[in-house]
Amino acid sequence: MSDFLNLQEFLNIAKEEDLFAIVRPGPFICAEFESGGFPSWLLREEDIDFRNSNPTYMKYVTRWFNVLLPILTMLQFTSGGPIVALQVENEYALSGKHDLSYLRKLRQLMLDNGIKELLVTSDNPPRGTYGTIPELFFMTGNFNKNVKNQLDMLKTLQPGKPVMVMEYWSGWFDSWGSRHNSFPVEMFKEGYETILSYSASVNIYMFSGGTNFGFLNGASNNILHDDKYYFKPVTTSYDYLSPLDEAGNYTDKYWAIKELLQKYNKVKTRLIEPPEFQDTESYPTIRLEQQLPLSDLLPFLPNVTSKTVVPMEKLDVNQNNGQSYGYIVYRKTNVDIPANGTLLIEGRIFDTAMVLVNGVLISPWLERVKDLKRFGTYQIKDSSIVLSTTEVKQATIEIVVENWGRVNQGSYKQYKGLWQGGVKLNDAYLYDWTIYPVEFQKKLTDLLSGWKKVNNSTVGPCLFKANLHIAGKPRDTFLYMENWKKGIVIVNGFVLGRYARMGPTQTLYLPATLLQQGDNRIYVFEHFKPALKVEFSKTILYNVH
Structure with a gap:
């Protein structure tokens, strides 16, 4: 991932292209990104609480900002760079927290590190000032429906100030197991023209579709009570129905934007010719050459022994930073399984599980939407499955759990794997596990x-x-x-x-x-x-x- 992470180079390219930049350094960014941008190793801190003035949380935020902000300070517009504004937090009114002293601390960290440009917050206008401090921050809005009403709300909330839409949503993201979203160009164009005719500033989210490469997709969980767990992992594709699609090519929304800007922009600027369309390739089908079963893969991995099952984040691997992504395998050997012996996983599985007995998969396949209601998913609390209809002596049981993405809004202490209880065979707990982190580094x-x-x-x-x-x-x-x-x-x-x-x-x-x-x-x-x-x-x- 290191090739993706040169922030200074990215912002300098923006400057070379004569573009201004609004930087949103968080510490929470949402963006349907894994855990909203928070690293999973923070979960090793037992007393941490997120997105408020919790001392442990703020210790790491301060450390992060004291490294990041000096880089951004050099790239401010007042220092010859492209940065004209910085956003503090993101949609804080939706956070489930209301700690205004936390917002003040973030602002002070920015000021102490030499930030001089405009500081803004962004939220849905109907939530009013719940997630901001009007005397300290310029308020912006996020929406794509009821556009005129939402603009009027922003104007009422901060009279005498400009109106800005920080996120005019060009579409929406998709979640596994749900239908593909839609936001037709006609609806997009109507809302965009309303904003331009209002003489408001506007930033389109997303203008260019993206990709949640690797394991970096987030998830949503709009119902936080455990009895109604509503986990919806975001797809790898973050095309978002954007003006430039996931591959960077033009869509109808791109040409609609260009047409409306020419109509409403009174100050004419020199425009370069748009780059040529870059056609994609459909390469010939290729055949599989070789395979490596899970049992042959595990010897190449580190392992940890534990009396009980523990989540990814608690594994003493990766220089004691725990495991962030991928899969976690819980292996128990020398188990005598009686006929019709039932395996019970207490609590929920985070997020999907495959169960193998002596290397043979015995749990159901997860290939259709309806399968999300079967054994092996987060939707089932206290999952159970019959391991074998006949007696099996000295068996090896493997439970392979997948981290399908950490929630990016509302829920923050999200351990992955098995951790809400123990694992039982009939009425007896199974102890002494060998645990493998499968991260595919x-x-x-x-x-x-x-x-x-x-x-x-x-x-x-x-x-x-x-x-x-x-x-x-x-x-x-x-x-x-x-x-x-x-x-x-x-x-x-x-x-x-x-x-x-x-x-x-x-x-x-x-x-x-x-x-x-x-x-x-x-x-x-x-x-x-x-x-x-x-x-x-x-x-x-x-x-x-």
């Missing part, structure tokens, strides 16, 4: 050996390998994954993202920058049943099963 895929010939009848978690040979210059493409069931794709050691046949997204955007001329290694970690081939598409595709 690049160094892992480089080290793997012992690959086997592809077995067409393989069922259960397994890593597959294929090769894409590109003779000329690589081009953007989409991996078409609808014929697979559920899992992740890795390209040249880089975790591209997640797929799930249930939909709505059936493709994964693969930018040319992640490919190379010659051979490209494509790995697919499939939970249930492989398609035995990797297919490609020129466009993003949607379908729900």
Whole structure:
């Protein structure tokens, strides 16, 4: 991910292109990003509370800002840079907190680090001043419906000041197991013209569609009470129905924006010709070459022994920072399973689970929306499953739990794995587990050996390998994954993202920058049943099963 993280270079490019920048450093950013931008290792602090004046939380915020803000200070407009404003927090009125002293502390940290530009907050206008301090911050709004009314609210909330829409939503994000969202160009154009005719400033969110590469998608949970757990993980695609789509190409909304700006912008500026359309490629289908079952993958990983099951974040791995992403495997050996022995997982699974007995998958497949109500998902509290109809001596039980994305708004202490209780076989707790963090770091895929010939009848978690040979210059493409069931794709050691046949997204955007001329290694970690081939598409595709 290091190639994505040069903030200073990014802002200098904006300056070179004669663009202004509004920087939103958080510490909470939302953006449907994993945990709203908070690192998971914060959860190792037992006394931490998020998005308020909690001393432990503020200790880390201060440390973060004292590194980040000096970089931004040098790039302020008053110092010759592109930054004209900074946003404090994000939609704080929705946070479930109301700690105005916390907002004051964030502001003071910015001032102490040399920030001189305008400080703003952003929220939904109907929430009024609940998430801001009007005398300290310029208030902006986020919305895409009832546009005129929301603009009037902003004007009433801070009379005599300009009106600005920080987020005019060009569409909406998608969640696994839900239908693809829509926001037609006609509706978008009507709202955008209302803003421009109001003489308000406007920032479009999103202008360019994005991708939640790797394991970085967030999730929503609008009902926080555990008895009604409403977890909805966001898809890898963050196309958002944007004016520039996920691959960076023009949509009807782009041309609508250009038309309206020409109509309402009284100050004419020199405009460069838009870059040419960059066509995508649908590469030929490639066959799987080799496979590595989960049992052959685990020996390459570190492991931790524990009397009881513990969440990812509590594992003493990664220099005692815990595990952030991927999967966690709980293995219990030498178990005598009686006939019709039932495994009970107390509490909820965070987020999905596969159960194997002696390497054989015995839990149901998760491939359709309706399967979310079966064993092995977060929707079921106190999940149970029969391990075997016959007696099995000295068995090995493996529970493979997937982190499907941490909630990015409203819920913050989100441990992943098994942690709300113990694991029972019939009425007896199982103790003394060996726990493996499966993070799919690049160094892992480089080290793997012992690959086997592809077995067409393989069922259960397994890593597959294929090769894409590109003779000329690589081009953007989409991996078409609808014929697979559920899992992740890795390209040249880089975790591209997640797929799930249930939909709505059936493709994964693969930018040319992640490919190379010659051979490209494509790995697919499939939970249930492989398609035995990797297919490609020129466009993003949607379908729900």
